[in-house]
Amino acid sequence: MNLFLEFWLWISDPAQWSGGAGIPTRLGQHVLYSAQALALATLIGVPVGLVTGHTGRGGFLTASIANFARALPTIGVLMLVVIAVGIGVAPVMVALVALAVPPILVNTYEGVRGVDPQLKDAAQGMGMRGHEVLLKLELPVALPLILLGMRTAAIQVVSTATIAAYVGIGGLGRFIVDGQARREFDMVVGGSLLVVALAVLVTLMFYLLRRFLVAPGLRQAAAK
Amino acid sequence: GGGSDPFEEGDGDTPEAGTVVVGSADFPESTLLGNIYAQALEAKDIEVETKFGIGSREVYYDQIASGNLSVFPEYNGAIQFYLDPGATSGDTDATNAAVTEELPDGLEILDSSEAENKDSLSVSRATADEYELTSIADLEPVAGELVLGGPPEFETRTQGVPGLQDRYGLEFKEFRSLDIGIVWQALKDDEIQVANLFTTDPVIVANDFVVLEDTENLFGSQNVTPLIHSASVDETAREALNAVSAQLTTETLLELNQRVSIDQEDPDEVAAEWLESAGLL
Amino acid sequence: MITFTGITKRYPDGTIAVDDLDIEIPAGRTTVFVGPSGCGKTTSLRMINRMVEPTTGLITVEGQDIRDRDPAVLRRSIGYVIQQAGLFPHRTIVDNIATVPFLLGWGKPRARARARELMELVGLQPEQAKRYPHQLSGGQQQRVGVARALAADPPVLLMDEPFSAVDPVVRTSLQDELIRLQAELHKTIVFVTHDIDEAVKLGDSIAVFRPGGKLAQLDTPERLLANPVDSFVEGFIGYDRGVRRLSFFPARLLTPRTDTVVGDDVQAGRARELALRSGEPWLLVVDGERGPRGWVSTETLGAADPGTVVGSLDLVDYGHVFTVETDSLRAALDAAVLSPAGRAVGVDADGRVVGVVAQSELGSAIWSVGAEEAPTAEPVRSDG
Amino acid sequence: MITFTGITKRYPDGTIAVDDLDIEIPAGRTTVFVGPSGCGKTTSLRMINRMVEPTTGLITVEGQDIRDRDPAVLRRSIGYVIQQAGLFPHRTIVDNIATVPFLLGWGKPRARARARELMELVGLQPEQAKRYPHQLSGGQQQRVGVARALAADPPVLLMDEPFSAVDPVVRTSLQDELIRLQAELHKTIVFVTHDIDEAVKLGDSIAVFRPGGKLAQLDTPERLLANPVDSFVEGFIGYDRGVRRLSFFPARLLTPRTDTVVGDDVQAGRARELALRSGEPWLLVVDGERGPRGWVSTETLGAADPGTVVGSLDLVDYGHVFTVETDSLRAALDAAVLSPAGRAVGVDADGRVVGVVAQSELGSAIWSVGAEEAPTAEPVRSDG
Amino acid sequence: MGDQPLIRWDWIARNWDDPVGTRLLEHIQLALVPILIGLLIAVPLGVVCARWRWLYPSVFTGVNILYAVPSIALFFLLLPYTGFTQWTAIIPLSLYTLAILVPNVVDGLYQVPQHVRQAAIAMGFSPLRRLIQVELPIALPVAIAGLRVAAVATISMVSVASLVGLGGLGQLILTDGFRRQFPTPIIVGIVLSVLLAFLVDGLLVLMQRLLTPWTRGSERAARRTSAARREAGAGTTAPATDTGSRRAEAT
Ligand SMILES: Nc1ncnc2c1ncn2[C@@H]1O[C@H](COP(=O)(O)OP(=O)(O)OP(=O)(O)O)[C@@H](O)[C@H]1O
Ligand SMILES: Nc1ncnc2c1ncn2[C@@H]1O[C@H](COP(=O)(O)OP(=O)(O)OP(=O)(O)O)[C@@H](O)[C@H]1O
Ligand SMILES: [Mg+2]
Ligand SMILES: [Mg+2]
Numbered sequence A: 001m002n003l004f005l006e007f008w009l010w011i012s013d014p015a016q017w018s019g020g021a022g023i024p025t026r027l028g029q030h031v032l033y034s035a036q037a038l039a040l041a042t043l044i045g046v047p048v049g050l051v052t053g054h055t056g057r058g059g060f061l062t063a064s065i066a067n068f069a070r071a072l073p074t075i076g077v078l079m080l081v082v083i084a085v086g087i088g089v090a091p092v093m094v095a096l097v098a099l100a101v102p103p104i105l106v107n108t109y110e111g112v113r114g115v116d117p118q119l120k121d122a123a124q125g126m127g128m129r130g131h132e133v134l135l136k137l138e139l140p141v142a143l144p145l146i147l148l149g150m151r152t153a154a155i156q157v158v159s160t161a162t163i164a165a166y167v168g169i170g171g172l173g174r175f176i177v178d179g180q181a182r183r184e185f186d187m188v189v190g191g192s193l194l195v196v197a198l199a200v201l202v203t204l205m206f207y208l209l210r211r212f213l214v215a216p217g218l219r220q221a222a223a224k
Numbered sequence B: 001g002g003g004s005d006p007f008e009e010g011d012g013d014t015p016e017a018g019t020v021v022v023g024s025a026d027f028p029e030s031t032l033l034g035n036i037y038a039q040a041l042e043a044k045d046i047e048v049e050t051k052f053g054i055g056s057r058e059v060y061y062d063q064i065a066s067g068n069l070s071v072f073p074e075y076n077g078a079i080q081f082y083l084d085p086g087a088t089s090g091d092t093d094a095t096n097a098a099v100t101e102e103l104p105d106g107l108e109i110l111d112s113s114e115a116e117n118k119d120s121l122s123v124s125r126a127t128a129d130e131y132e133l134t135s136i137a138d139l140e141p142v143a144g145e146l147v148l149g150g151p152p153e154f155e156t157r158t159q160g161v162p163g164l165q166d167r168y169g170l171e172f173k174e175f176r177s178l179d180i181g182i183v184w185q186a187l188k189d190d191e192i193q194v195a196n197l198f199t200t201d202p203v204i205v206a207n208d209f210v211v212l213e214d215t216e217n218l219f220g221s222q223n224v225t226p227l228i229h230s231a232s233v234d235e236t237a238r239e240a241l242n243a244v245s246a247q248l249t250t251e252t253l254l255e256l257n258q259r260v261s262i263d264q265e266d267p268d269e270v271a272a273e274w275l276e277s278a279g280l281l
Numbered sequence C, D: 001m002i003t004f005t006g007i008t009k010r011y012p013d014g015t016i017a018v019d020d021l022d023i024e025i026p027a028g029r030t031t032v033f034v035g036p037s038g039c040g041k042t043t044s045l046r047m048i049n050r051m052v053e054p055t056t057g058l059i060t061v062e063g064q065d066i067r068d069r070d071p072a073v074l075r076r077s078i079g080y081v082i083q084q085a086g087l088f089p090h091r092t093i094v095d096n097i098a099t100v101p102f103l104l105g106w107g108k109p110r111a112r113a114r115a116r117e118l119m120e121l122v123g124l125q126p127e128q129a130k131r132y133p134h135q136l137s138g139g140q141q142q143r144v145g146v147a148r149a150l151a152a153d154p155p156v157l158l159m160d161e162p163f164s165a166v167d168p169v170v171r172t173s174l175q176d177e178l179i180r181l182q183a184e185l186h187k188t189i190v191f192v193t194h195d196i197d198e199a200v201k202l203g204d205s206i207a208v209f210r211p212g213g214k215l216a217q218l219d220t221p222e223r224l225l226a227n228p229v230d231s232f233v234e235g236f237i238g239y240d241r242g243v244r245r246l247s248f249f250p251a252r253l254l255t256p257r258t259d260t261v262v263g264d265d266v267q268a269g270r271a272r273e274l275a276l277r278s279g280e281p282w283l284l285v286v287d288g289e290r291g292p293r294g295w296v297s298t299e300t301l302g303a304a305d306p307g308t309v310v311g312s313l314d315l316v317d318y319g320h321v322f323t324v325e326t327d328s329l330r331a332a333l334d335a336a337v338l339s340p341a342g343r344a345v346g347v348d349a350d351g352r353v354v355g356v357v358a359q360s361e362l363g364s365a366i367w368s369v370g371a372e373e374a375p376t377a378e379p380v381r382s383d384g
Numbered sequence E: 001m002g003d004q005p006l007i008r009w010d011w012i013a014r015n016w017d018d019p020v021g022t023r024l025l026e027h028i029q030l031a032l033v034p035i036l037i038g039l040l041i042a043v044p045l046g047v048v049c050a051r052w053r054w055l056y057p058s059v060f061t062g063v064n065i066l067y068a069v070p071s072i073a074l075f076f077l078l079l080p081y082t083g084f085t086q087w088t089a090i091i092p093l094s095l096y097t098l099a100i101l102v103p104n105v106v107d108g109l110y111q112v113p114q115h116v117r118q119a120a121i122a123m124g125f126s127p128l129r130r131l132i133q134v135e136l137p138i139a140l141p142v143a144i145a146g147l148r149v150a151a152v153a154t155i156s157m158v159s160v161a162s163l164v165g166l167g168g169l170g171q172l173i174l175t176d177g178f179r180r181q182f183p184t185p186i187i188v189g190i191v192l193s194v195l196l197a198f199l200v201d202g203l204l205v206l207m208q209r210l211l212t213p214w215t216r217g218s219e220r221a222a223r224r225t226s227a228a229r230r231e232a233g234a235g236t237t238a239p240a241t242d243t244g245s246r247r248a249e250a251t
Helices: A001-010 A023-055 A059-071 A076-086 A090-113 A118-123 A130-167 A174-180 A185-213 A216-223 B026-041 B056-064 B076-083 B092-102 B125-131 B160-169 B183-187 B200-205 B235-247 B250-262 B267-277 C041-048 C072-076 C094-095 C099-103 C109-119 C138-150 C166-186 C196-202 C221-226 C232-239 C241-247 C268-278 C299-301 C331-339 C357-369 D040-050 D071-076 D093-097 D100-104 D108-121 D138-150 D169-185 D196-202 D221-226 D232-238 D241-248 D268-278 D298-303 D328-337 D359-371 E009-051 E051-069 E073-080 E087-109 E113-120 E127-164 E169-180 E183-211 E221-224 E226-231
Strands: B021-023 B047-054 B069-074 B107-111 B118-121 B145-149 B176-177 B194-198 B211-212 B224-229 C002-010 C016-025 C031-036 C054-059 C080-082 C156-160 C188-190 C204-209 C213-221 C261-263 C283-287 C294-295 C321-323 C343-345 C353-356 D002-010 D017-027 D032-033 D055-059 D080-084 D156-160 D189-190 D206-211 D216-219 D261-263 D282-286 D291-297 D320-323 D344-347 D352-359
Touching: A001 A185, A001 D320, A001 E051, A023 A059, A023 A090, A023 A174, A023 A185, A023 B107, A023 C156, A059 A090, A059 B183, A059 E127, A059 E183, A076 A090, A076 E127, A076 E169, A076 E183, A090 D002, A090 D080, A118 A130, A130 A174, A130 A185, A130 A216, A130 E051, A130 E127, A174 B176, A174 E073, A185 E051, A185 E073, A216 D002, A216 D017, B021 B056, B021 B267, B026 B047, B026 B069, B026 B235, B026 B267, B026 C299, B026 E169, B047 B056, B047 B076, B047 B235, B047 E169, B056 B076, B056 B224, B076 B092, B076 B224, B092 B107, B118 B125, B125 B211, B125 C283, B125 E113, B145 B183, B176 B235, B183 B194, B194 D221, B224 B235, B235 C331, B267 D232, C002 C041, C016 C041, C016 C213, C031 C041, C031 C196, C031 D196, C041 C054, C041 C188, C041 C283, C072 C080, C080 C138, C094 C099, C094 C109, C094 C138, C094 D291, C099 C109, C109 C138, C138 C156, C166 C196, C196 C221, C204 C232, C204 D344, C213 C232, C221 C232, C241 C331, C241 D328, C261 C353, C268 C299, C283 C353, C294 C299, C321 C331, C321 E127, C331 D241, C331 E073, C343 D298, C353 D138, D002 D040, D032 D040, D032 D100, D032 D196, D040 D156, D040 D189, D040 E226, D071 D080, D071 D268, D080 E113, D093 D100, D093 D108, D093 D138, D100 D108, D108 D138, D138 D156, D138 D169, D169 D196, D189 D221, D196 D206, D196 D221, D206 D221, D206 D232, D216 D221, D216 D232, D221 D241, D241 D328, D261 D268, D268 D282, D268 D298, D282 D298, D282 D352, D291 D298, D320 D328, D328 D344, D328 D359, D359 E226, E009 E051, E009 E087, E009 E127, E009 E183, E051 E087, E073 E127, E087 E127, E113 E127, E127 E183
Parallel strands: B021 B047, B021 B069, B145 B176, B145 B194, C031 C188, C031 C204, C080 C156, C156 C188, C261 C283, C321 C343, D032 D189, D032 D206, D080 D156, D156 D189, D261 D282, D320 D344
Antiparallel strands: B069 B224, B107 B224, B118 B194, B118 B211, C002 C016, C002 C054, C204 C213, C283 C294, C343 C353, D002 D017, D002 D055, D206 D216, D282 D291, D344 D352
16 A cells, blocks of 8 residues: 555655644644543543542442443543533543543442452551552552553543544644645555554553553563 | 445446435534534425534545435525636635536535525624724734634634635634534633634524624525435436425524524434424425 | 451341450461361451451450451552562562561561561572562462561561362462471461361461351360360361371380390391390381381291391381371371381481381370360371 | 373473373272372373373273373273362353263263263252252362263263362362262262371372382271381371271271170179189179160179179260271270270170270280281271 | 524425435444445454464554554545545445454454363364354354444444445535535434434344344353343453453563
8 A cells, every 4th residue: 555655745745743733742732632531631530530449339330431431432421521511622532531430430449349359458467457458459450451551541542532623623633624625645545554653652651651561560460 | 323234335336326425524503504404304204314523624525425325504695716726716606606617527505595694703792892893804904913713714714714814814823623513612711812613603602602794795695405416316306305405595504503402402303393384395 | 366256247238257256366476377268267356457447346466356456568568469469460489578578668678578588487499589479389379368467567467268279289288388487487377277187287276167157166276186076076177187197296105125136147046035024025126227118917927947047037017107206196106007026116216217116005095185285286297 | 901101291481390190090990199299290190181291101991092092082981080170160050060961962861860860860959950059068069070080981080189179078078978979979089189187087098209200109097007018108107097997907906805794783793703703803784675885894893792793883984885796906006095985895886885895805806917917908997 | 604503403304315225224224334345354353363373463563553543544545546445445345344253253263262172072073063053153142232333333434434325324424414514414414324323223132133143141250241232332351352442461
């Protein structure tokens, strides 16, 4: 396919590398929206998942909320919020956070729930209090799964943030939407491949996060 | 609806004989016109199928050319520039002649209506007052401070940003691509100061926007005109469509748009009522 | 000392796990809870560190009602070891062991130094300190579990089937290690198992539970084997309890005969004389270092040329021996049963023959303990 | 009969799991492979049904080289039972058991009828037929595993530590069940375990493997206990082998004395006379049905009024008894060790006293077997 | 626009058949066909990956990169080739389901206990028979769990297809609602899409009940198994799926 040739011609055009419509600006916007959405979703999903997983209560509710959020059509949410509050970053955030919360929430919940009861027993038996069990045992042991959920969310967000272009926001989606409207397919291809590249980068970043945050004992045990 | 069989082949394959497929683009006026055409044809006992809401001209033009769509509400100037981006705009007849010239075999346009829905540059009342704007040319000294907004294609097509530069010497501070559904809102929120809006868009009246006069006739004629796949549309159908064009005026279009977009009446009912009142049912 | 007074535990689903239990668990000794599955051993154990709260009744540790103590603080003063060790997979061995010191706010260097000390105590290599639990074998993991429980030097240790997941060989070595540790540390240990052999081996006293969470018998292992209170306990202990009980009696009780032991340089004629005088049909032939060489029967001696030395005669293999000073009557009996001559050879720590235990002597020693109390509560270790 | 000739297995990573093995496994009998972990037991077993292919050497089943047979077909004629039972979680119990019949194309009704038959044979309830594996206990799952292996009535049964995952009580009952089944079915069973007790209990012959995949000894259990070929085997068998070996000798070998048994209505004076005549210090007092009541010593008799009946004297508890016809010498020894009088009470199947085995008599019987071959290869079952 | 009510019931009443009903039918078609196609590709692909494990990392990376391509872009890029047909939506959506389905099929197969596999071999199952009669049935709960996530995700993603004008409830949201600043059709679109997702999810749960009777009544036991954990949408041990449902690479 000449997809890559088109992409190469497009991306190597110096005009793409400057100005408000250039790649750096839009990439920056894309990363910014995605990071904000992921941070928000993490702030919602991780604490709720930790608490429900730790207490074992609210599991059904958690699953239902996650299921509901997952079933929401993203463009519907986006457009509804645009009508409600006007164009801007807010509708994009609402839509992306709704998209990102389910994997983070469910993985955190399941990660904490999945901690071997024997371990919790041992921790309590040694005199750890509830919050100590949560922070010193359950969180570190659940961390690989939490990171996995965050990575999933991040990739979905990066790929879906393109629809922000539909409501007049920047980001890499502009290349796709504008390119389509103007029949400039190199632009569509370019934008898409930049998104894919960003997703690969996100994967790498989470691989590194895993290396630095997850205790070696857990990583090696998992590799076995 | 557009519920075609998912296993149906797309290209070169015309729908079953006798059925006229009416399409429309994905903005309300187009859907309204699509409804009007469809109902007018149905009134003549013609088998009609509808495929409304198709995203862009690029998509539907190919579909008409291949015969998957038979009738489409179009604007003569728009077709002209689509077919020949470098064309110079003229009056209705000149435009239609040029279009007929350029259209490939198998495609033709029928009679144009008087109703026109042109591109425009519009500004808010406040901006107009602030810079004392009445025509596009007035923008020249201040364009560098203003953000222009419109659908993505406006940035690159002749009747868009390049044309504004050539004919009026306008250099805006920035162009913002916006979905056509929210250009007006961006203008209202002052996200942009100059907007590419359609002249029949009811939001102009509703928000007291000021349409700047196109003194250089950049946007040309934009008469509502049915674009058809010749082989799929027989004489009866052509007559029915021409009858619609004969009665359709800009005022009618404005009023009907108002009902659909502002009062949120259903396009098919609005279409039916108008056809009835025009004696076309 | 830990006391249970009228302790009953009824779980929310109505199960009565423990039923009106009264027990005194002496300080500094090992008390083992045994019983069939589901009889409430774990429940009883976990009530001591308030992992389970009793429905009714009073538990005291060192005279203090445990309900008056903050559970978390109480637990930090009680070591707890469970079956799969329950090691934290995300912490190194040394940090696993230092868990409670960390909780107590000891400061890292001191807590880790203590942890390394304990690694040595339980027989782990210092280079394993930085490993993670999954890098150790099951047996090593259990050692870490024990070390972790001991880290803050708690006076009380609760152990819930700690060795039941490892294979028999490793299990034996862990048991031996625990016996060694306890001889040094004198903790108040409560140990749960459903293996009566383990209970007998480790316990200073054994509490046998019956299904329904009632105490059937609480006694020293020796008395439990000698006098099970009823057929449930007897059945639970299993057959063989007679012979097993012999483990509690040292072979020292025996007086090995020396008059039936001859050097291998003695002449057959002379040996025959000795045999006749002793009235025994077999003589044990030993070498110059008094190491056993084999049995010679009076018949062989009779048939041989009186002038040959016994060492050159056809000797019957002496089977295996018992060490008089350290073995139990059980080992002596075993040695005798295996000996073709029907006599057991007793040796000293260096393998030199101390003497031979004749049939009648072994017999009376065994029968006499039938009625007796065991002189020691701990089984005599047998290396036979 | 299954034969291994010069069998060696080297895994791709270079591990030599089995090293030049020659074994003959007799048809219709149970052969047990024992040995420490990793010594190649499983590998050897799995070569029989071609789950592992030997690197060199020849294996025949019923005289036929197994390489000449289609593996899938061969396997359908060899039952296979493993530790986790390997039941199909998605099939009901009856369909699990009918697996091989289904594969053989028996048709559902016939295969299921056979499966139900087998459920009964291995002691499962008919109403469990429609259950799924997870609804059964571990022990029941093992029974299903055995039934499944037997379904197509294969002449050969391979069992790889089938009972090692269940608790000791269930395990005993599964072993007993297997002994019962084998007495009925006479399969060629190859059984892997690392528990020497299990091997002794189940095996007609035992193959002891040493690390490195070599055969150390192949013998009957009795001979293995009596004559381990070297210190490795001796160490593996463990201590106590002398006493354990007594399991192979029936208590019938003993001649219980009857002259020291008195009815409880006999007067003390008369009893004292009897005791003196027998030369024994203890008499056993029995009731009208010849049920044992307790021991009375010559001292007690001497101190008592000669006119009182012995039944009213202070009797010493008789401890536990052994059944002369069915128990082993081991049980008799155990009974004697536990008896305060140092004498064992022998009873018949109905619990009536047959006689008393005195010290000297028990002693000589035990010592005499030390040299002897066991009369039976199967241990005498003990219910003591 | 302005101060109209959020939901105009009269609009719903009048438009129930068309466009609402029509769009819903299109939506169902646009969602179900890709799910079915995805399943038809994922099962054999998963079986192959489970059998030749060295293939899996590259297949896994491949399906995940596809998943990262923005859906609108893929729709646009396909237009020149597939034209204005439902294939334009079906092909990308089918590809997306692979990212969820393949890992679940592979995990399900990985999860077949080694001893069960060994037992099957020992009883004389041929490889194909073992796959069909033993391994696939045991993998079913995990595979269905993946199918549930894939179905819900696909149903919600179909709406994007309307941005290209391919129909479905998204068209209701975009053309009837958004372009006219009219919330009612948007809300109707969202609600119907969510309801459809729940309905399909419910049907799949029901299907699992019927197809895997052995998992019934073992709720507690099943909780331990990753199958059930995944059913809740999350991963388990090392290479775990997650809601979305990507997994940790083996790397
Ligand atoms: N949390 C609980 N809720 C209800 N019943 C329980 C609970 N924990 C234990 N039980 C029941 O209480 C009884 C005693 O349980 P416990 O765990 O103390 O037995 P155990 O003697 O330790 O058995 P095992 O040898 O199998 O470990 C059992 O019948 C058990 O099923
Ligand atoms: N597939 C394999 N590849 C490489 N080495 C193997 C393989 N299977 C077994 N081994 C090695 O071969 C040796 C014998 O293994 P085997 O499983 O036969 O031992 P075993 O006697 O059954 O041990 P256990 O009692 O632990 O079951 C071991 O060292 C083992 O690690
Ligand atoms: Mg317990
Ligand atoms: Mg093995």
